[in-house]
Amino acid sequence: MFSNDMDCLVAIASTPAAISGRNMIWREMVSQAIRGDPAWKNGDYPKDSPPKNWINAVIPLSAIMTGSAEQIQKHGPTRATAIDLVKKLEASGEAYDANDILDDFESSADYDPAPNLNVINQPMLTINFSDDLTNPPQFLRLPTASNYTEVVIPAGPDSFGHMTIAHPAIWASALQSFLERLPHED
Secondary structure, eight states: OOGGGSSOEEEESOOSSOOOHHHHHHHHHHHHHHHTOTTTGGGOOOTTSOOOHHHHHHHHHHHHHHSOHHHHHHHOOSHHHHHHHHHHHHHHHTTSOHHHHHHHHHTTTTOOOGGGGGGOOSOEEEEEETTOSSSOGGGOOOOOOTTEEEEEEOOOTTOOGGGGGGOHHHHHHHHHHHHHHSOOOO
16 A cells, blocks of 8 residues: 555565456355354354364365465375375364464455556566466566566476465575665665
8 A cells, every 4th residue: 555655565476456266266165165164153163162174175275276286296196195195284274273264365355456556656576486376477467667577487396386485495586686676775
């Protein structure tokens, strides 16, 4: 909202448009899985007896949507290892609170920065990943202004889909290059 109060802006793994398409569909699936869990009880469940049915759908789906096909294949190269991976993912899901996940997914349902992109005058860098299913770079539509720099990191054996955001060594050089081109005050 106050983009011009900054020296620059950097958006990583983000599409500056309304959440729609595949991204909205999987978010709706997450919401329905949690809300449809009989133990959810409209979010008023005892902390010592949280809902767990939603985990079996949501956590593996999250791995598919935010991971890379190459990394998932690496960890589940056979039927047996893929099924074992699902079991590990589901077990890790027990650490998450259903209401927190629901808030995370539903709080951004009306996200749409597109109408305000043209008011950004400061230099802006977007870093996206070609294997990101959550924010596919083919839907990245930035204004054609000289203050926007777009970087798409190619998929490869060391990329992680949307979760490449958690591996800054992969995209740090793009950020460094952008920052070095900014005017610096003496």
